[in-house]
Amino acid sequence: MPSLNAAVQWNNVTFSVKGKTIIQNLTGTFYEGKITTLVGPSGAGKSTLFKLCNGLHSADTGDILIAGKEIASYPPVELRRMVGFALQDATMIDGTVYENLAMPLTLQGKDLSEEKAQELLQLVGLPITISNQSTNDLSGGQRQKLSIARTLVNRPSILLLDEITSSLDRVSQQDIEALIVRINKNYGTTIVWITHNLQQARTIGDYTWVLINGQLIESGESSLLDNPENHEVRLFLKGDHS
Numbered sequence: 001m002p003s004l005n006a007a008v009q010w011n012n013v014t015f016s017v018k019g020k021t022i023i024q025n026l027t028g029t030f031y032e033g034k035i036t037t038l039v040g041p042s043g044a045g046k047s048t049l050f051k052l053c054n055g056l057h058s059a060d061t062g063d064i065l066i067a068g069k070e071i072a073s074y075p076p077v078e079l080r081r082m083v084g085f086a087l088q089d090a091t092m093i094d095g096t097v098y099e100n101l102a103m104p105l106t107l108q109g110k111d112l113s114e115e116k117a118q119e120l121l122q123l124v125g126l127p128i129t130i131s132n133q134s135t136n137d138l139s140g141g142q143r144q145k146l147s148i149a150r151t152l153v154n155r156p157s158i159l160l161l162d163e164i165t166s167s168l169d170r171v172s173q174q175d176i177e178a179l180i181v182r183i184n185k186n187y188g189t190t191i192v193w194i195t196h197n198l199q200q201a202r203t204i205g206d207y208t209w210v211l212i213n214g215q216l217i218e219s220g221e222s223s224l225l226d227n228p229e230n231h232e233v234r235l236f237l238k239g240d241h242s
């Protein structure tokens with residue numbers, strides 16, 4: 001394997017809520033500039049990993065290193081800029097496309113130029129003419145594209161995607177998949193993508209993690225999904241686990 005840098009390094013990370021262990025002694029790497037897909041049964045702890053990764057949760061024990069530095073050493077604002085987060089429901093403020101796009105900068109007391117807004121809309125495949133339209137008029141696929149464009153305003157080096165295509169039709173899904181691959185290739189952005197769609201995990205991922213009961217049961221190149229070594233992973237892939 002060519003030598004790869006760690007964008008996020010997990011060393012023996014454990015995290016509990018109200019006495020219940022949610023992430024157990026997890027060690028692994030999200031590689032810089034690569035797409036890692038994250039699969040596992042419902043409740044396995046996938047979204048919790050993301051919250052640990054952008055500072056919404058703190059590990060009880062173990063270390064999380066981002067670009068080689070302990071996560072707690074980053075000021076929260078810098079961490080949120082470095083680590084972008086897009087969710088399934090693509091929450092919008094009540095306002096125009098432009099206002100939503102500008103929001104990450106507005107919150108920092110900065111402006112988003114018209115040129116930059118247009119560049120981002122074009123990048124994600126939205127017509128620049130919708131800039132002044134209300135987000136209420138957008139389709140599900142358009143909202144998700146806008147949500148992704150909004151995370152790119154801060155030029156994150158790591159992008160966490162939590163089931164961003166699960167409520168979309170097949171065509172919009174493929175559109176978003178192509179967009180994420182484009183972002184990864186054009187900007188070298190490290191992508192981590194939680195998905196319940198195993199076909200998507202296999203085709204989009206360079207690497208895949210299988211998380212079951214808070215444990216990283218198997219990880220490696222995404223082709224592992226064709227022939228996993230672990231019995232529990234085989235059961236999960238057959239649909240016997242969720």
Ligand SMILES: Nc1ncnc2c1ncn2[C@@H]1O[C@H](COP(=O)(O)OP(=O)(O)OP(=O)(O)O)[C@@H](O)[C@H]1O
Pocket residue numbers: 017018022040041042043044045046047048049
């Ligand atoms: N704030 C909380 N308080 C109590 N339990 C929590 C909390 N957050 C998460 N959990 C529990 O932690 C476990 C992991 O949840 P998480 O949302 O990370 O799983 P997931 O793999 O992302 O699931 P899904 O695929 O259904 O989204 C679940 O059992 C959940 O109920």
